[in-house]
Amino acid sequence: MIFPVSAETALRDIPGGAEQLHFVRPVKRKQVEAILQKCKGLERVSMSKSCMHRMPGKNLALLKNKGIRVESAKKAGRPISAPLEKMQHALEMRKDHQSLREIERVTGISKSTVHYLERYAQRSKVKNKGKVIYLK
Numbered sequence: 001m002i003f004p005v006s007a008e009t010a011l012r013d014i015p016g017g018a019e020q021l022h023f024v025r026p027v028k029r030k031q032v033e034a035i036l037q038k039c040k041g042l043e044r045v046s047m048s049k050s051c052m053h054r055m056p057g058k059n060l061a062l063l064k065n066k067g068i069r070v071e072s073a074k075k076a077g078r079p080i081s082a083p084l085e086k087m088q089h090a091l092e093m094r095k096d097h098q099s100l101r102e103i104e105r106v107t108g109i110s111k112s113t114v115h116y117l118e119r120y121a122q123r124s125k126v127k128n129k130g131k132v133i134y135l136k
Helices: 029-038 051-055 056-067 082-093 101-108 109-121
Strands: 002-005 022-023 044-047 068-074 125-128 130-133
Touching: 022 109, 029 056, 068 109, 082 101, 082 109, 082 125, 101 109
Parallel strands: 002 022, 022 044, 044 068
Antiparallel strands: 002 130, 125 130
């Protein structure tokens, strides 16, 4: 999983074993150093194009010197607020040719959300316990 990081993100919210992070907003050098200290296995950092332009050059250089790949990534859209298990269950039911109304009744996920998940969703962002998590 890819964990989001912004200036307001507490260091305790970032798992120590994180291999990939996504910077939502530019962060200060102290925060970057603290993240590098905590996440020894960090391999890749992604951020939007505008965030990369606003991020101080010293921070980008620090990440690159530590051997971490810094890349631009577009992660637009609102995270899906249904739990991941329910989404998987709804999609499995849909593959078993269950009607949207039946899926809504069983899982509690609205018909339009199930239809969106089935047809269009890239499922790259999920909200879990009030926090956004980026999926690979």
